[in-house]
Amino acid sequence: MKSKKKHIIVYTAPTVAHHYQYASSFAELNLLKDFVTGATRFSSKQKNIDSKIIPYKRSHNIFSALNALVFRYGLDFLKPYTRYLMSLELDIATRKYLKDAKIVMMYSGCGVYSIREARRMGCKSVVEVVSTHVNDYLECLEKEADSCGIKPIGMLTALKERMILEYREADYILCASNAVRDSLINNGISAEKIRMVSYPMPQFKRKKVANLDEDSRGSQFNVLFVGQIHYRKGIKYLLEGFVEARIQSSLLRLVGPPSKSSGVNLNQLPTNVEYLGKMGATKLQAQYEWADVLVLPSVEDGFGLVVLEAISYGVVPVVSRAAGSAEIITDRENGILIEPRSSVSIAVALKLLENKECRKSLQRNIDSLIDQINGKPSLSKSLSDLVDSIL
Template sequence: MRITVSTIARFHSFDLAAQLQARGHLAAVFTGYPRRKLLDTGVDPALIRSFPWVQTPYMALLRYGLLPSRAEREMAHLAHRTLDGHVARTLPDCDLVSVLSGAGVATGKAARRRGIAYVCDRGSAHIRTQDRLLAEEFDRVGLPWRGIDPRVIERELEEYDLADRITVPSGAVRDSFVAQGVAPGKLAVVPYGVDLGLFRRVAPRAPEFRILFVGGLSVRKGLHDLFAAVRLAGIPGARLVLAGGGLPETARLLAAAGVPFDWLGSLSWSDLVREFSAAAAFVLPSIEDGFGLVVSQAMACGCPVIVSRNVGAADLVQEGVTGFVVPIRSPEVIADRLVRLHRDTDLWAGLSAAAVGRVRHIGGWRDYGDRSCAVFRETIEAPGHRLPGPAGGAERCGAE
């Protein structure tokens, strides 16, 4: 079988492309990234179809804070729409195209006209669920929420309807789709992998009780609940370490922290591995998080994890064995788990060893590739490439 992959940037899509290439299945991978930024992916440059004309300047302007809010939304919309149109016009001969959600309407329609199966690859909760959760949380912390661009919601819903299959990384994401009326048979859970060669313990745990957070410093990631949990835990000498980039709300969240912290910014892979190895606990209390690759990365380094139920990688966590799963918006529960880890060194050692074993059992990116190929083959072989069921209760279901 021949598979084409399309993604607005990089994400896990290039891990998928590399796995398909290793099996001789990759026809091409389209991206809004410039080719020079993709030389370390392991994908043959001849198979990379870069369309950087909107997405790359958009990312550069965003990085340097040169895009006002309204322009940011317009340029993001344009980047997805133009990449989608480019892929639709130049889609190579293949059996299936897998498109990261948000840039697949034109591609999906072009694929169906040519008898090519279309998979919508969604890494987060159903777009309506995601918008609702974030609206509730911004209101909870007293910050304004503009809402997800209605054009993005409309585009995503159309992609769900067009798709022969929707791949999602976790049970949490699958459940959000089912709650919105998507037939379970249309969904395929394919958990992301982890680089087990890179992510491993490289240093002993730090002498102080170090609490680590990795991700965007945002409301979505539950940073405010982490601050509250650290305050409630009151562990003497504890050190809170934050790694990740800032978002528009970051300054206000940090100003209200109420606890000391070290913000390291974005880290290299090697520095991130060292931080995971040194940490006593990794905490990700996200309000909505389709998977959270950093969870499996932390576990591979032997760092016990505390994650919310809305983090997709909670599927990997065996409660009280490899880490802890807590309700969203529950800083008091996070505080309790931190105190337990601080007081009980035997518990910490047991969780650390079990976390490594759990991730190695689940497997790395090769296992992700195997699961993806199985889903793709099943989709290609399905009669008419159409699996049963609506894609979210929209009136467009099944229409051409």
């Protein structure tokens, strides 16, 4: 790292997976000044934050807690409002920590005021974008909702406008996949202001695939989906494809928070499909140990961290080409790539993976994929290089 200055970054994020690894890495580099998060006091992730290592600052949390409840119970009609209010809450909370900072990094939608205050104070701003450009994102969701015959959840115009202002006013934009990067560029964002940092492997304890007992997962063909039960995730196509595959002794488990805008009726699932609801980390890891295959059938997904989680357990990933995580998969070598919005593509993939020898062949290559991901510059090195490119 070129810069010798310490504690120069204010990092702000809601309660989403990879942000705690980012905050930890910035802290290890002695770069983190403050970590401002919307995590509620009931969040298991907050309980794991070591305040001696990470200078953790909690925002007021009123709307962050409300937003978490709305997502947990699938109250779709409230989601646009709580998401917007949560973004404002986090943005307002961040501004007061900018004194003496050199960089402020914020989650998309949560930083218009912080960007402007940072500019006034001579501080660089970075907006982290995890989905495609908001115009592409909303167009895709509207199209998919129409095909499902349901009303799209949408986004408040005020939040959309905040995101577009951030794209324009931030000094830099950070993303983790070419899918997001290309979408931004296609919508007029200069490639010069975009920075890329790949997501790291999750910090799960895992067994080496090569050391897994051949029959450790039993004779039943176990298929897993992890994510919000939402039409954006392509749940309708997964259910149709699973049924079309007609695989004997198979079970599909759906894990994630519910949504009334899923395009499917969770109360009328086939007998070999189970909905297990949202799970904490320990229970979720048990599902990965159970699964033979993970399917991510998204019609739009900036990345899809569940793919990294799955391969860390030697679970064969079946990934939509519309997801950013498709970029790390080599089709039919360490996973299967499927077409978005195609139940037939899913059925073909599952029929192929029903064969144990085929699964084993792909599983043997998963360790190489993990080694390849881990062989890239570490997260700390990537973030250190990011800071050097900004200052």
